Amino acid sequence: ELKVEQNPLFLSMQEGKNYTIYCNYSTTSDRLYWYRQDPGKSLESLFVLLSNGAVKQEGRLMASLDTKARLSTLHITAAVHDLSATYFCAVEGTYKYIFGTGTRLKVLA
């Protein structure tokens, strides 16, 4: 059974600091997605990672995928308050997507 774990579950960080969110999954997959969810809102697609070694960057966020280690990371550079949200990774299985537990990020001014 495909399982996806994220850590940390909660992250409180100061503006300007860097941090990394980790996403581990249990079975072979080379398709991984990152989403952002603001309170009371739906999910917004951030990154699509389709192969081993894939790296995508958008603003202060950078995502990477290591399919051999079954690990994806979401790196936050010089955090700003607007990045406060919950971040989910999702791994594509056979006709389904399994989501991680989510990481609730709070950036403090």
Next chain:
Amino acid sequence: KAGVTQTPRYLIKTRGQQVTLSCSPISGHRSVSWYQQTPGQGLQFLFEYFSETQRNKGNFPGRFSGRQFSNSRSEMNVSTLELGDSALYLCASSLAQGVNEQFFGPGTRLTVL
């Protein structure tokens, strides 16, 4: 291009009732997936439809069912509602070929009293 739409946005029901939620995917998207989101269980996969066929189903009781129409619109039904069914129900659509990036609708907030 219009996004994924879901109706209704909010719903209040009582235990024992049934409910039907609707999802219209992005034009051209043929795959529709449904998820239940709760604070305790997170985002859980309910089912996926493609060309009117259910291709996969999550670990939910038979009270949860769905269908997809020829225009790719989808509905999900929950019968004999329980308090624990209170959740945000999210629908997502994708092309189902090539990159299967999912795009989510705004969700339906179901409250069971």
